Amino acid sequence: CCLLEPPLFVSFCSPPRIKDEPDDDGFYASPKEDSKPLKRPREDDDKAKKAKNKDKKSPEADKRKKPKKEEEQKWKWWEEERYPEGIKWKFLEHKGPVFAPPYEPLPENVKFYYDGKVMKLSTKAEEVATFFAKMLDHEYTTKEIFRKNFFKDWRKEMTSEEKSTITSLSKCDFTHMSQYFKAQTEARKQMSKEEKQKIKEENERLLKEYGYCVMDNHKERIANFKIEPPGLFRGRGNHPKMGMLKRRIMPEDIIINCSKDSKVPPPPPGHKWKEVRHDNKVTWLVSWTENIQGSIKYIMLNPSSRIKGEKDWQKYETARRLKKCVDKIRNQYREDWKSKEMKVRQRAVALYFIDKLALRAGNEKEEGETADTVGCCSLRVEHIKLHPELDGQEYVVEFDFLGKDSIRYYNKVPVEKRVFKNLQLFMENKQPEDDLFDRLNTSILNKHLQDLMEGLTAKVFRTYNASITLQQQLKELTNPDDNIPAKILSYNRANRAVAILCNHQRAPPKTFEKSMMNLQSKIDAKKEQLADARRELKSAKADAKVRRDEKSKKAVESKKKAVQRIEEQLMKLEVQATDREENKQIALSTSKLNYLDPRISVAWCKKWGIPIEKIYNKTQREKFAWAIDMAEEDYEF
DNA sequence: GCTATAACTTAGAACTTAAAAT
DNA sequence: ATTTTAAGTTCTAAGTTATAGC
Numbered sequence: 001c002c003l004l005e006p007p008l009f010v011s012f013c014s015p016p017r018i019k020d021e022p023d024d025d026g027f028y029a030s031p032k033e034d035s036k037p038l039k040r041p042r043e044d045d046d047k048a049k050k051a052k053n054k055d056k057k058s059p060e061a062d063k064r065k066k067p068k069k070e071e072e073q074k075w076k077w078w079e080e081e082r083y084p085e086g087i088k089w090k091f092l093e094h095k096g097p098v099f100a101p102p103y104e105p106l107p108e109n110v111k112f113y114y115d116g117k118v119m120k121l122s123t124k125a126e127e128v129a130t131f132f133a134k135m136l137d138h139e140y141t142t143k144e145i146f147r148k149n150f151f152k153d154w155r156k157e158m159t160s161e162e163k164s165t166i167t168s169l170s171k172c173d174f175t176h177m178s179q180y181f182k183a184q185t186e187a188r189k190q191m192s193k194e195e196k197q198k199i200k201e202e203n204e205r206l207l208k209e210y211g212y213c214v215m216d217n218h219k220e221r222i223a224n225f226k227i228e229p230p231g232l233f234r235g236r237g238n239h240p241k242m243g244m245l246k247r248r249i250m251p252e253d254i255i256i257n258c259s260k261d262s263k264v265p266p267p268p269p270g271h272k273w274k275e276v277r278h279d280n281k282v283t284w285l286v287s288w289t290e291n292i293q294g295s296i297k298y299i300m301l302n303p304s305s306r307i308k309g310e311k312d313w314q315k316y317e318t319a320r321r322l323k324k325c326v327d328k329i330r331n332q333y334r335e336d337w338k339s340k341e342m343k344v345r346q347r348a349v350a351l352y353f354i355d356k357l358a359l360r361a362g363n364e365k366e367e368g369e370t371a372d373t374v375g376c377c378s379l380r381v382e383h384i385k386l387h388p389e390l391d392g393q394e395y396v397v398e399f400d401f402l403g404k405d406s407i408r409y410y411n412k413v414p415v416e417k418r419v420f421k422n423l424q425l426f427m428e429n430k431q432p433e434d435d436l437f438d439r440l441n442t443s444i445l446n447k448h449l450q451d452l453m454e455g456l457t458a459k460v461f462r463t464y465n466a467s468i469t470l471q472q473q474l475k476e477l478t479n480p481d482d483n484i485p486a487k488i489l490s491y492n493r494a495n496r497a498v499a500i501l502c503n504h505q506r507a508p509p510k511t512f513e514k515s516m517m518n519l520q521s522k523i524d525a526k527k528e529q530l531a532d533a534r535r536e537l538k539s540a541k542a543d544a545k546v547r548r549d550e551k552s553k554k555a556v557e558s559k560k561k562a563v564q565r566i567e568e569q570l571m572k573l574e575v576q577a578t579d580r581e582e583n584k585q586i587a588l589s590t591s592k593l594n595y596l597d598p599r600i601s602v603a604w605c606k607k608w609g610i611p612i613e614k615i616y617n618k619t620q621r622e623k624f625a626w627a628i629d630m631a632e633e634d635y636e637f
Numbered sequence: 638g639c640t641a642t643a644a645c646t647t648a649g650a651a652c653t654t655a656a657a658a659t
Numbered sequence: 660a661t662t663t664t665a666a667g668t669t670c671t672a673a674g675t676t677a678t679a680g681c
Binding site for chain 2: 234236282283284287294295296312405443504518589594
């Protein structure tokens with residue numbers, strides 16, 4: 001097993017071949033055509049063109065012709081032509097995956113007890129036992145399904161003697177092992193600076209060596225070059241497979257994808273890859289089949305890469321195309337509510353939910369394989385309640401169901417009378433566990449959407465509604481007279497409106513109440529400080545009136561400044577408190593990263609003179625480099 | 638059509654590091 | 660300088676969608 005440790009096969013690998021010199025046309029990438037590249041979707045994006053032209057005339061344009069290492073990282077793939085549909089790259093070379101470190105057996109003095117007696121476990125059984133021991137504090141390990149699944153899989157790893165001895169999980173005592181791991185964690189924290197530095201450097205070396213690939217003459221960052229280590233499967237929510245053993249991935253499980261003319265990464269000594277293929281119709285570098293669901297896992301590129309960025313850009317362009325025809329589509333589904341065909345009515349009501357409430361499409365799932373969660377098309381009768389009248393509103397639908405990641409969706413929504421009547425119809429003579437839309441699935445819905453607009457699918461509505469909401473909220477909430485922190489609060493509130501729409505939730509931070517109290521006491525202290533400063537200013541003024549000399553005038557000025565400074569600090573704290581309180585259970589990052597056209601945010605920053613760093617951190621700026629480069633302050637989604 | 642599955646995007650939690658508070 | 664808290668990063672599960680094969 002130790003053969004799998006990465007350093008052992010380092011010597012087999014070559015350094016990435018990067019062209020330091022650009023092609024004749026001045027660009028690094030663009031493979032020479034044996035196929036015609038398509039123009040990227042510029043649409044009505046005049047600004048992008050303008051920016052590009054301007055850029056071409058600038059001295060930077062010339063610099064690009066003599067690239068240095070640094071320049072390489074600033075490659076503007078968004079100024080290049082796209083590949084024809086389906087082709088993802090021409091050249092791909094990488095070093096293969098980094099495998100999980102091999103299992104290190106426990107020291108002799110760390111004991112496992114069965115039925116009160118010390119028991120020495122075989123290495124394989126011990127390894128799986130440590131997975132459980134490491135999770136002992138987690139409430140997972142108290143759950144019946146988790147324990148049952150774990151025990152079943154653990155027994156498979158035992159020797160026959162162990163199997164006959166260990167017959168009940170409740171007689172197993174992992175506490176000593178657990179203490180040992182806690183002590184290890186503690187020791188890691190207490191390590192000296194030098195030791196910590198050493199670990200850091202080792203990680204950097206690994207990243208440098210395996211964290212990048214070469215795709216079409218550009219060095220690109222890989223997102224997840226480390227193979228998932230073995231452990232116990234932790235599903236989200238009430239997952240029927242929780243606690244099962246996620247097995248160790250071996251080179252023999254791995255499919256390598258790279259180009260024919262690249263150096264194929266060698267497998268660790270004594271091992272073989274499952275397969276090496278050369279498929280440039282896909283974007284992944286490495287894949288393997290995972291044993292819990294039997295699904296395929298991939299190693300792919302970082303969001304900053306061309307291949308991901310281009311797709312992301314395209315996603316927002318599709319959403320912008322929807323903007324142009326959304327009114328028509330809305331009128332259409334309103335009409336369809338009256339259709340003679342049940343199928344059409346269901347489709348129209350479902351689409352209304354997807355549009356109005358930003359619900360996900362909702363594929364069917366195999367029962368017993370995953371947690372019981374639903375999206376729009378898979379809603380069941382038990383997930384909605386109809387209220388002809390509720391709290392003074394007519395035709396209210398009460399939604400209560402578990403969505404993706406078993407996050408609860410709870411909402412009371414007034415709907416149009418026609419929708420309400422249709423829902424009553426759909427629910428007639430059905431049991432709670434029956435499908436609400438029994439004549440509909442995501443495939444039917446998406447086929448219909450495709451007919452309405454090329455490239456339209458259910459999820460485009462989420463992107464569209466999220467982005468348009470941000471743009472409109474920013475317009476509404478930004479007060480030109482506000483200072484920067486207040487403007488940022490407005491931004492966060494606009495972002496929050498989107499997160500609420502998309503139901504992006506988080507568990508309230510464990511120390512939320514405490515940190516809120518701390519902040520409040522800070523605010524109180526600051527208020528007192530302000531009162532003091534004001535008193536001092538007053539007396540200084542009085543003093544100056546009597547004395548009428550330069551010195552006391554200056555004193556007044558400096559006291560004035562002090563008051564101002566404290567006022568600003570107080571205001572900043574209050575803004576912070578508001579922001580945090582409103583954000584208690586809401587996660588902003590998901591929408592920011594996946595739903596909001598970054599050009600809206602970039603334009604907003606430019607318009608109000610907000611540094612982009614206040615809105616996007618380093619990683620986000622890398623992901624959205626294309627948008628930061630091309631969007632001007634008048635960008636319209 | 639229907640099902641299986643491959644490929645890719647989206648998701649919150651856990652972990653790590655940096656910054657702020659003491 | 661040390662501890663606490665917040666921000667940022669990593670991890671991998673869980674979705675969506677297109678397509679292949681019946």
